[in-house]
Amino acid sequence: MEKEQNFAETVLQEYKHGIGVFSEKMPEIARHYNQFTEVCFKDGKLDQKQKQLIALGISIYSQDEYCIVYHTKGCLDHGCSEEEILEACGVTAAFGGGAAMSQAVTLVQECITDFSESQ
Template sequence: MLIDTQDYAPKLLEAIGKLGAVAPATLAGFQALDGAAARTGKLDARTRELIALAVAVTTRCDGCIALHSAAAAKAGASQEEVAEALSVAIALNAGAALVYSARALDAFGQQSG
């Protein structure tokens, strides 16, 4: 096990609570933003959590992975659905590396000539 999410998630939520105690407007703003994503009603909870989990991978957020993997399981996502969502994240990260590699090569070309 790389990270014990069962142990990490509660500690993370406690730490976020402490941050919220000293920066309540920041936490309230985040909670409003987070809640707004679910208000449209166009996507079901399972789909939203699969998207959130894939985004968590692309942003490299261990806390997001811990929280959204639990939420995806609670929403009824299967291991196969999670793997497919993660496959999209992997492909997207590779695509981003390709795009930024082209930009870096272009930037290099601007310097040498």
């Protein structure tokens, strides 16, 4: 019996499908965008874990649900604990107020649960 996809996995699949379609229609733009983001997320003075936490905070602040899901997974994939993720959410809420906190207490926590269950 095949396991039903959870919310977070569904959102990631929607994003991957969308970027795939965009890449077919606008290959040069997609290629350059992907190259740029790969360079931005390489280890440097900040490691990938730190960069994922920053990206998650920015995603929450900007209310970008696809990026919130994507970077919550990125945080988990790079070894962030739930406490580290939620602490980053708290810092974001210090700047973004209730809108940022609402994303942290709903979407981010749901993603942590979903991705933890799917492993």
